[in-house]
Amino acid sequence: MGKIIYGTAYAGKLRFSLLEGTDIVEVARKQHGLSYLPTVVLGRLLVGAGLVCPWLSEKETITFVLSGDGPAGTVSAQSNSRYTVRGYITNKNFELERNELGKFDVRSAVGSGSLTVVRDVGLRNPLISKVPIVSGEIAEDIAYYYTVSEQIPSAFALGVLMNKEGVVKAGGVAIQVLDKSIDEKALAHVENSLKGFSVTSALGNYTLEELAERLLGTWDLIIETAEVKFHCGCSKEKARDALTVLSEDDLLGLIAEGRAEVTCKWCSSVYVFEKDELVQLLKEEF
Numbered sequence: 486m487g488k489i490i491y492g493t494a495y496a497g498k499l500r501f502s503l504l505e506g507t508d509i510v511e512v513a514r515k516q517h518g519l520s521y522l523p524t525v526v527l528g529r530l531l532v533g534a535g536l537v538c539p540w541l542s543e544k545e546t547i548t549f550v551l552s553g554d555g556p557a558g559t560v561s562a563q564s565n566s567r568y569t570v571r572g573y574i575t576n577k578n579f580e581l582e583r584n585e586l587g588k589f590d591v592r593s594a595v596g597s598g599s600l601t602v603v604r605d606v607g608l609r610n611p612l613i614s615k616v617p618i619v620s621g622e623i624a625e626d627i628a629y630y631y632t633v634s635e636q637i638p639s640a641f642a643l644g645v646l647m648n649k650e651g652v653v654k655a656g657g658v659a660i661q662v663l664d665k666s667i668d669e670k671a672l673a674h675v676e677n678s679l680k681g682f683s684v685t686s687a688l689g690n691y692t693l694e695e696l697a698e699r700l701l702g703t704w705d706l707i708i709e710t711a712e713v714k715f716h717c718g719c720s721k722e723k724a725r726d727a728l729t730v731l732s733e734d735d736l737l738g739l740i741a742e743g744r745a746e747v748t749c750k751w752c753s754s755v756y757v758f759e760k761d762e763l764v765q766l767l768k769e770e771f
Contacts, residue, residue: 487656489568490693491539492708494701495671498664501701502539503656503693504713506532509570510645510655512715517753520578521647525589526557527574528645529623532657534564534572535713536641540661541566548603549627553618555596556581563751569716571751589645592621600626602634624657631661638662640675644684654685658700674702717752724749724756725766733771739763 487506493499510528513519519527534549541547543566551560558575584590598618605611614634618626624641631639643657660675678700687696698704724747728736739745745758758766 486712486714487535488693488710489535489538489713490697490708490710492697492706493663494703494706495667498662498667499671499675499701500540500661500663501697501706502536502659503697504532504535504658505688505693506535506655506657506713507652509535509713509715511652513572514652516715517573517577519574520580522580522589522591522594523557523574523577524647524652525645526560526591526594526623527562527572528652528655529591529643529657530560530562531570531572531715532643532645532655533623533627533641533659534562535568535570536657536659538564538566538568538570538713539709539711542606544607546605548605550601550603551595551598551618551623551626552601553596553598553621555594555621557594557596560595564713568711568713570713571715571717573750573753591623595621595623597621600630602630638665640679642679642682642684644688646685654688656684656688658682658684658696660700671702675700678702715752717749717754719749719752719754719756721756725758725762728758728763728766729770733767736763736767736770740767 487504487509489504491502514524530549546565548563556576556579560574562572564570581590581593599615600618601615603611603613616630619629620626624643628639628641631637639661641659646654727747740763743760747756
């Protein structure tokens with residue numbers, strides 16, 4: 486689980502969210518069997534999705550899908566108002582040369598393309614928005630979506646630090662301006678605080694509460710706390726439902742093979758169906 490704090494500052498004119506997500510990203514790494522760079526790429530998007538949990542309406546689910554031409558392929562993260570996140574990356578094992586700063590080259594891994602955001606608020610049709618990938622570093626891309634598509638000036642900072650054993654530190658910060666009459670000096674402080682800001686370094690030196698005060702330049706914060714966890718709602722029953730869309734010939738083919746496996750893309754859990762289960766499914770469907 487990861488600790489998240491969120492709230493408002495400057496008389497409600499600004500809202501913020503800070504997440505310590507080391508455990509979340511480490512769980513995702515182990516679930517999917519990711520190498521270093523895919524962990525960093527997916528980890529950033531997972532943290533970004535987790536940061537907006539407090540801002541979702543009841544029963545709302547939001548999905549971020551990065552579709553770039555880089556080696557990462559499709560990268561997706563989903564979160565909801567119950568403070569759970571899940572996600573996947575198409576290419577689980579690849580590495581690139583470090584960038585000019587000696588860091589993981591997330592920009593090249595993602596490449597050019599689009600960020601699609603799907604908001605399911607329980608209506609008949611979900612709300613779908615698409616914006617170009619403006620950075621590839623992910624934080625700037627999520628911020629661009631909120632600023633352009635939802636008309637909420639936003640700033641995100643995301644980071645994942647790794648070593649040979651796994652994820653050392655991961656987390657993020659999200660700040661949004663809700664009222665443009667906010668004091669210009671306060672806004673300038675926030676902007677300056679985020680210049681050159683390293684999430685992983687800061688998380689090693691400050692608590693989330695201390696970090697919020699430093700970034701926002703005020704101690705007058707209304708803060709709430711919650712826990713975010715990596716959780717996928719998949720099950721063998723849902724995997725069985727996926728098999729019901731197969732044709733009779735396809736099911737007969739699986740029966741001939743003696744078993745079938747269904748893998749959840751969101752968490753890489755594998756559900757095995759033995760021959761007798763497939764025969765029973767065939768009888769029920771046909």
